[in-house]
Amino acid sequence: MNEKNYRVLLYYQFVHIEHPEAYTKEHKALCESLNLKGRILVAQEGINGTLSGTVEDTDAYMDHMKKDPRFATMVFKIHEEDHNAFRKLYVKLRDSIITLLPEDDVNPKDLVGTYLKPEEWHEMMQKEDVIILDGRNGYEYDLGHFRGAVRPDITNFKEFPKWIEENLSEHKDKKVLAYCTGGIRCEKLTGVLLNQGFKDVYHLEGGIVTYGQNENTKGRLWDGKCYVFDDRISVKINQEEDVIVSKCVHCKAPTDRYINCTNDDCHLQHFSCETCEEKEEGFCSTACRDYILKNPHRDARVRLKEKAKLYSLYRQDHRKAKETLEKAKETGLL
Numbered sequence: 001m002n003e004k005n006y007r008v009l010l011y012y013q014f015v016h017i018e019h020p021e022a023y024t025k026e027h028k029a030l031c032e033s034l035n036l037k038g039r040i041l042v043a044q045e046g047i048n049g050t051l052s053g054t055v056e057d058t059d060a061y062m063d064h065m066k067k068d069p070r071f072a073t074m075v076f077k078i079h080e081e082d083h084n085a086f087r088k089l090y091v092k093l094r095d096s097i098i099t100l101l102p103e104d105d106v107n108p109k110d111l112v113g114t115y116l117k118p119e120e121w122h123e124m125m126q127k128e129d130v131i132i133l134d135g136r137n138g139y140e141y142d143l144g145h146f147r148g149a150v151r152p153d154i155t156n157f158k159e160f161p162k163w164i165e166e167n168l169s170e171h172k173d174k175k176v177l178a179y180c181t182g183g184i185r186c187e188k189l190t191g192v193l194l195n196q197g198f199k200d201v202y203h204l205e206g207g208i209v210t211y212g213q214n215e216n217t218k219g220r221l222w223d224g225k226c227y228v229f230d231d232r233i234s235v236k237i238n239q240e241e242d243v244i245v246s247k248c249v250h251c252k253a254p255t256d257r258y259i260n261c262t263n264d265d266c267h268l269q270h271f272s273c274e275t276c277e278e279k280e281e282g283f284c285s286t287a288c289r290d291y292i293l294k295n296p297h298r299d300a301r302v303r304l305k306e307k308a309k310l311y312s313l314y315r316q317d318h319r320k321a322k323e324t325l326e327k328a329k330e331t332g333l334l
Contacts, residue, residue: 007058008085010077012048012184015070020044028091037086041097048097052085077209085230104161106191113190113201118214121204135180135189144224175200183207212237250276263288264298
């Protein structure tokens with residue numbers, strides 16, 4: 001078996017951090033000392049992070065966190081990878097690690113739904129008269145979701161309380177099964193549901209990632225792939241089937257390729273098959289193509305070409321430089 005040299009860690013912990021500003025600076029220094037990349041949010045209510053680094057460095061990070069009594073019980077979801085999934089490190093201080101409007105906010109330590117282990121979730125999903133609620137954004141759902149799940153028409157987590165009130169309020173007598181990528185969004189989403197009068201509220205412990213790695217469930221009843229907020233864009237969940245649920249915005253052929261629009265003032269992440277990406281030059285729509293004809297300086301290919309020239313001029317050979325040069329050559333810019 002080929003062992004991979006890198007890992008991606010997904011984790012969170014709702015726990016009181018007395019001096020979050022000082023801890024943010026301290027934590028950033030720790031991650032820098034271990035050469036870790038990724039995104040970490042710190043707030044008085046806890047920590048929420050996705051990190052990437054070598055096996056040795058991620059081991060050192062987890063060991064350090066476990067020695068802190070505040071994070072001794074924190075669960076790390078681990079993906080083995082061939083490369084770093086992030087290019088930079090961001091450790092940010094926030095008012096909340098999962099943000100709702102002040103009037104909607106809930107404390108998961110006081111109010112939360114019933115946790116379901118992956119095996120229990122698999123069984124519960126197949127029962128009649130249950131609502132399977134995707135606790136993520138609509139574009140994440142479009143790439144992949146649990147079979148029969150409800151798609152939320154939202155682009156920001158803050159929109160959930162209003163969306164629930166407008167779309168699910170007549171189903172408060174039903175069991176609601178909520179899920180999200182790593183579990184953190186459902187810690188608050190289930191509290192929102194309970195506050196709105198839903199009685200039987202459950203959520204998938206450990207989220208989609210844990211469900212896909214579980215040897216008993218093997219990601220069954222998941223269609224498509226799981227959207228992740230790093231260079232990988234998506235990860236496989238269902239270990240037995242490979243069902244593509246998304247379609248190319250141009251030809252409607254099945255594809256799970258997400259690309260960014262060539263129009264820098266749009267930059268919309270959209271589905272495009274390889275044929276249409278080449279034919280449509282990476283634009284998501286005719287409107288974006290027409291826009292660039294009038295504003296050629298906003299063409300992402302111009303930015304890519306200039307970056308590639310600079311990397312080549314200064315003989316840069318780090319990962320980002322290599323990827324930029326390779327992409328520029330593939331698209332005929334160099």
